[in-house]
Amino acid sequence: MIRRLAFALFLFLSALPAHAVNPDEVLADPKLEARAREISSHLRCLVCQNQSIDDSNAELARDLRLLVRERLKSGASDQQVYDYLVSRYGEFVLLKPRLSEHTxxxxxxxxxxxxxxxxxxxxxxxxxxxxxxxxxxxxxxxxxxxxxxxx
Structure with a gap:
């Protein structure tokens, strides 16, 4: 019985989304951190390509998470952060690309x-x-x- 419960708990925990955000990346302001998490969940890890940067352990994903947080701390709006990253990495950085002449x-x-x-x-x-x-x-x-x- 205990094995079954342990296995069920393992399945439940493995189904939860894994966030790769390290404790040293978390912002002190909970509102800014919530915005950073929301933005990160819509950005593609350029290494993994099928994960958001929030879910990826890749070094580039970590750099992008830090970049998002730096932009937010400097007062940028969510749209400005997206625009900056798209200008730097192209539409591919977005998990759901925008509708434009390029896409x-x-x-x-x-x-x-x-x-x-x-x-x-x-x-x-x-x-x-x-x-x-x-x-x-x-x-x-x-x-x-x-x-x-x-x-």
Whole structure:
């Protein structure tokens, strides 16, 4: 019974989000720290690429977390922090890229691929319907076929 409870506790704790923020990075002001965490959760770790910088243990993620906190301490707004990081690292630093002329293809590609797929299926279905139907053999053709098969 104790093993089952320990295993259940392990599963529960492993399902919780892991934050890689070190104690020396935490800001003294709880409001600023909450803003920093919110911003960090929307920024991609450029090393891991599938994690936010808040969840990554990579050195670059740590540097980015510190940079976010420095910007917030200097009085920058959330949008100014995002703009600064995008100007430095490109739209890729955002986990959810903004809609702009640079990312239009990224946002439009799924719809474009779906449209191409539907059109391809339509052409395929139309070509199958346009094929000639098999015509029954005449008596003369049947007799000729039987003669060929007997040879």
């Amino acid at each position: 239009l293809f990224l946002w439009g590609a799924p719809a474009l691929l779906a449209l191409i797929g539907v059109m391809g299926l339509g052409f395929f279905a139309a070509s199958r319907n346009g094929r000639r139907k098999a015509v029954a053999l005449t008596e003369e053709e049947k007799a000729r076929l039987q003669a060929i098969l007997k040879e």
